[in-house]
Amino acid sequence: MKEFNLEQYLPHLSIDCVIFGYEGKELKILISKSKFGDNLWALPGGYIKKTESIDNAASRILFERTDLKNIYLEQFRVFGSETRIIQSSFNETMRAGYRQYDSNRFTDEVISWLTDRFVCIGYYALVDIQKVTTQTGEFDQLLEWRNIHDLPVMMHDHNDIVLEALTALRLNLDSKLIGFNLLPEVFTMREIQELYEAVYERSFAINNFQKKILDLKVLERLEKKFTGAQNKAPYLYRFAK
Amino acid sequence: MKEFNLEQYLPHLSIDCVIFGYEGKELKILISKSKFGDNLWALPGGYIKKTESIDNAASRILFERTDLKNIYLEQFRVFGSETRIIQSSFNETMRAGYRQYDSNRFTDEVISWLTDRFVCIGYYALVDIQKVTTQTGEFDQLLEWRNIHDLPVMMHDHNDIVLEALTALRLNLDSKLIGFNLLPEVFTMREIQELYEAVYERSFAINNFQKKILDLKVLERLEKKFTGAQNKAPYLYRFAK
DNA sequence: ACAAAAGTGTTATTAGTACACCCATGA
DNA sequence: TCATGGGTGTACTAATAACACTTTTGT
Numbered sequence: 001m002k003e004f005n006l007e008q009y010l011p012h013l014s015i016d017c018v019i020f021g022y023e024g025k026e027l028k029i030l031i032s033k034s035k036f037g038d039n040l041w042a043l044p045g046g047y048i049k050k051t052e053s054i055d056n057a058a059s060r061i062l063f064e065r066t067d068l069k070n071i072y073l074e075q076f077r078v079f080g081s082e083t084r085i086i087q088s089s090f091n092e093t094m095r096a097g098y099r100q101y102d103s104n105r106f107t108d109e110v111i112s113w114l115t116d117r118f119v120c121i122g123y124y125a126l127v128d129i130q131k132v133t134t135q136t137g138e139f140d141q142l143l144e145w146r147n148i149h150d151l152p153v154m155m156h157d158h159n160d161i162v163l164e165a166l167t168a169l170r171l172n173l174d175s176k177l178i179g180f181n182l183l184p185e186v187f188t189m190r191e192i193q194e195l196y197e198a199v200y201e202r203s204f205a206i207n208n209f210q211k212k213i214l215d216l217k218v219l220e221r222l223e224k225k226f227t228g229a230q231n232k233a234p235y236l237y238r239f240a241k
Numbered sequence: 242m243k244e245f246n247l248e249q250y251l252p253h254l255s256i257d258c259v260i261f262g263y264e265g266k267e268l269k270i271l272i273s274k275s276k277f278g279d280n281l282w283a284l285p286g287g288y289i290k291k292t293e294s295i296d297n298a299a300s301r302i303l304f305e306r307t308d309l310k311n312i313y314l315e316q317f318r319v320f321g322s323e324t325r326i327i328q329s330s331f332n333e334t335m336r337a338g339y340r341q342y343d344s345n346r347f348t349d350e351v352i353s354w355l356t357d358r359f360v361c362i363g364y365y366a367l368v369d370i371q372k373v374t375t376q377t378g379e380f381d382q383l384l385e386w387r388n389i390h391d392l393p394v395m396m397h398d399h400n401d402i403v404l405e406a407l408t409a410l411r412l413n414l415d416s417k418l419i420g421f422n423l424l425p426e427v428f429t430m431r432e433i434q435e436l437y438e439a440v441y442e443r444s445f446a447i448n449n450f451q452k453k454i455l456d457l458k459v460l461e462r463l464e465k466k467f468t469g470a471q472n473k474a475p476y477l478y479r480f481a482k
Numbered sequence: 483a484c485a486a487a488a489g490t491g492t493t494a495t496t497a498g499t500a501c502a503c504c505c506a507t508g509a
Numbered sequence: 510t511c512a513t514g515g516g517t518g519t520a521c522t523a524a525t526a527a528c529a530c531t532t533t534t535g536t
Contacts, residue, residue: 012251013360054321054360078316078362080295119254119295119362121319190488207490208526224533231487232533431515448517449499465506472514473506 004105006113009047014118015058016045016158017073018165019066021129022182026147027198028129029162030065031154032140036097040090041154043161044137045120058123065143067133072181073125076168079157080119090155091115124165126181173199177218180239188225188234189213245346247354250288255359256299257286257399258314259406260307262370263423267388268439269370270403271306272395273381277338281331282395284402285378286361299364306384308374313422314366317409320398321360331396332356365406367422414440418459421480429466429475430454 019030034040046061048054054075062071085091095115098106106114134143146152148166151159173179179195193209213219220240224233260271275281287302289295295316303312326332336356339347347355375384387393389407392400414420420436434450454460461481465474 010253010358010360013254048321048360050358051323053323054319056323075319078295078319080289080298080362082292082294082297117251117291119251119289121321121360188488205526205528206488207528210489212525226534228535229487230485230533230535232489234488429515446499446501447515448501451516453498467507469508470514471506471508471512473516475515 004110006110008049008051010050011113012116012118013048014045014120015048015054015061016043016079016120016122016161017058017061017065018043018122018124018162019062020124020126020165020169020182021132021145022195022198023129023145025194025198027195028145028147029151030132030134030143031146031151032065032137033142033144034094034097034155035139035141036101037090037093039152040093040097041152041158042156043154043158044140044143046137054121058121058125061137062125064137065134065140066127067135068127068131071125071127072178073123074168074172075121075123077122077161077164078119079122079161081157082117084120084157085115085118088156094155120161122161122165124169126169126178128182128184130184170199177216180218186222186236186238188236190234192237245351247351249290249292251291252354253357253359254289255286255361256289256295256302257284257320257361257363257402258299258302258306259284259363259365259403260303261365261367261406261410261423262373262386263436263439264370264386266435266439268436269386269388270392271373271375271384272387272392273306273378274383274385275335275338275396276380276382277342278331278334280393281334281338282393282399283397284395284399285381285384287378295362299362299366302378303366305378306375306381307368308376309368309372312366312368313419314364315409315413316362316364318363318402318405319360320363320402322398323358325361325398326356326359329397335396361402363402363406365410367410367419369423369425371425411440418457427463427477427479429477431475433478 021028021030030044032042032044034042044061044065046057046064048057052060058073059069059071062073063069095111098111098114129145136143148162151162153159173196179192182195183191189210192213193204193206196209197203218239218241219237222236222238225236226233262269262271271285273283273285275283285302285306287298287305289298293301299314300310300312303314304310336352339352339355370386377384389403392403394400414437420433423436424432430451433454434445434447437450438444459480459482460478463477463479466477467474
């Protein structure tokens with residue numbers, strides 16, 4: 001494994017991604033178990049190369065973890081408390097973890113760079129879980145999809161970042177027509193509704209919901225989907241930009 | 242003037258503030274004419290000390306320019322294109338300006354720090370213009386309140402930043418009840434309405450507007466305001482949190 | 483024929499807009 | 510008493526929510 005070339009990155013500035021996916025009627029996010037600690041969880045994140053925009057950096061970080069390009073993503077907030085990392089109880093664990101993992105690669109200089117103060121730009125991403133091929137980044141031991149209500153305590157302020165991302169998602173889902181990024185190409189009306197119900201944690205009346213979604217004039221009705229169930233077959237829809 | 246101590250700041254990271262004020266039925270922002278160029282305009286900005294949060298940095302930057310503490314302010318977006326400064330036509334002008342201004346203070350090292358790539362966190366602030374005592378920051382030649390539709394071409398992407406700030410303000414004015422930060426302690430219904438009309442650049446029906454604002458249940462009706470005009474005296478209101 | 487769930491229509495409630503009118507004020 | 514602009518009530522319209530019903534499917 002090549003040495004960690006910290007010179008190529010902007011110091012003190014990181015990106016953390018809340019990657020939303022939807023599966024089995026549950027809203028999930030992809031979280032990372034760190035290589036450098038025992039049971040240390042974090043949001044997938046990374047640093048910004050001096051030669052790339054922050055949006056490109058976020059895309060790259062996502063591509064490294066999901067093997068997907070052209071993911072829908074949006075910055076939602078900057079986390080810039082001066083104590084969010086320095087006074088974090090995780091920081092000492094991290095230092096020890098880096099050193100133990102590979103003391104050649106993680107020199108004192110690199111460790112001090114990595115555990116110094118960071119201002120973090122939060123991005124959220126929406127993906128179709130079926131399309132994702134998770135692959136660990138250089139700091140990840142493993143990646144895992146977890147229900148947003150079944151998250152471990154994560155390092156630093158990452159649990160707060162998730163809450164903020166969820167707030168931003170709820171604000172935007174309706175107005176920006178971005179929900180379809182969480183679904184496969186074709187889907188039934190019930191599937192969209194269940195997605196909305198998972199995001200907003202409330203139920204919607206089936207007829208009013210259908211009317212509201214169809215009134216957006218962004219869906220194309222396709223053939224019916226016969227599942228073999230003894231009930232009326234639902235129509236399939238496709239997002240038609 | 243003391244030497245510019247760049248060691249105390251996070252490199253490559255800046256804050257620019259869109260400071261909104263309201264005066265004479267016009268929405269204005271405070272802009273800065275730079276010391277280091279001939280007719281070089283910019284948003285009031287600054288850098289983040291290694292020991293302070295980004296919110297505190299923004300407050301400090303605002304305090305330096307307005308002499309006000311506890312200003313309403315909010316981050317609204319990060320501007321992180323890799324070329325927003327490096328390839329900006331203003332960058333060469335800035336380099337020459339610094340050198341010419343004080344070559345002792347602005348050493349090559351300092352100039353290269355100042356004109357390197359920056360990721361900028363955009364904040365917008367809402368102030369009561371009457372309460373502001375403008376005072377130039379260390380990089381400002383002068384500060385000026387200007388109508389949002391009468392802005393000069395500003396350096397880098399600062400004109401874009403203003404547009405984004407205005408979009409954010411329009412999104413939040415209604416939902417977050419923040420408009421009162423632009424008005425004095427007491428005001429008439431017409432004054433709030435004219436403020437809204439300036440922000441949204443449209444007119445509102447007087448009775449419907451009044452109903453909508455009063456339905457928010459955040460205003461306290463005070464005594465009438467007798468101006469000497471030969472018409473019914475309007476009530477004064479105060480924001481009652 | 484029946485159960486299950488899809489899909490549609492119709493009414494009720496609420497929020498938002500438009501119109502008309504009355505009121506206080508000082509010359 | 511008049512012009513001016515403040516203030517209020519009512520009717521209209523559109524958006525949303527609630528309720529009732531019909532249709533399709535496979536057993």
